[in-house]
Amino acid sequence: MEVRYSGELAEQIDYIAKGLADLTLSKDNVMAALKAQSTYNYMPVVGYPTxxxxxxxxxxxxxxxxxxxxxxxxxxxxxxxxxxxxxxxxxxxxxxxxxxxxxxxxxxxxxxxxxxxxxxxxxxxxxxxxxxxxxxxxxxxxxxxxxxxxSGSRWYMKMDVDNTDLACALQQQLQQVAKNNGSSYFDELDLYWQCNELPVYFLGETDES
Missing domain, CATH: 3.40.190.10 (Periplasmic binding protein-like II)
Structure with missing residues (x-):
């Protein structure tokens, strides 16, 4: 996994405009201006509050x-x-x-x-x-x-395929990271995926265990 951080607007725009990021934190006005959703199918996963x-x-x-x-x-x-x-x-x-x-x-x-x-x-x-x-x-x-x-920033995921499981896993992980931040600002996140919570089993376990 490669993580890039930059406060430079030009670099962020270039990275998103070329579809180089699999997951990116950006603002809705930037993504709309770059037509990132229609060009590379960037979809919002988690949004921060207004x-x-x-x-x-x-x-x-x-x-x-x-x-x-x-x-x-x-x-x-x-x-x-x-x-x-x-x-x-x-x-x-x-x-x-x-x-x-x-x-x-x-x-x-x-x-x-x-x-x-x-x-x-x-x-x-x-x-x-x-x-x-x-x-x-x-x-x-x-x-x-x-x-x-x-409107707050949003995490966007590039959906090359309809990978709902990955989107739901990322949404859950980002939600947990936000809660661990300790600020009430992150208490009411916008979640863009309706995910079914399935039971998690450890190796060798079943419903009858």
Whole structure:
């Protein structure tokens, strides 16, 4: 088994567009843009829950008005397909009629880096999602929602053949991994395969054992 990890959008797109991945974690808008389902029959196995995007600060509740952002150090993700960390905050700036060129924006590689830079004072505001561990670092009074009901990422499997047993096994495994993560975010996963749970026998066992 070969596992590849990359935060580079171009590499992810190239890998999916060529059908090189047997199992991949991606967003529905990326898969739709690449027509991955019709071209290589990528099918969703497990989907993560919808969530809300926020502006988060450590000093005050962010205000959604034009003047507020002009003197702020803002953190976004350097990942154009990230909705909470890139797409939605940029859409918000556009709605506020803000010229991106006059804003002090720092692009970073991950949501974790955003949080670290906000905690250290390197940034005044970050765009991200809210998670349980944030309660010990930031105040829930200093967050402002900027987008709701955002669809989570999904695990997609390339179905070269109608291998339902493999899809069901992967779904069960991914569900178990999510539960072991320890976050309530993963408690309500979207499961795309209706799988029959069959009894598991050990060697030499039967129904009469």
């Amino acid at each position: 969530y809300t995007a926020f502006f988060i600060s450590t000093r005050e509740k962010p205000r959604l008005d034009k003047a507020y952002f002009l003197d702020k150090k803002i953190g976004l993700l350097d990942y154009p397909t990230s909705r909470s960390g890139h797409i939605i905050p940029k859409q918000m700036f556009k709605r506020l009629d803000l010229d991106m060129r006059v804003l002090d924006i720092q692009y970073v590689s991950s949501h974790q880096v955003l949080r670290e830079k906000l905690s250290s004072g390197e940034l005044d505001i970050i765009a991200t999602y809210w998670q349980e561990s944030d309660e010990s670092r930031f105040s829930a009074n200093y967050i402002t929602p900027i987008g709701e009901n955002i």
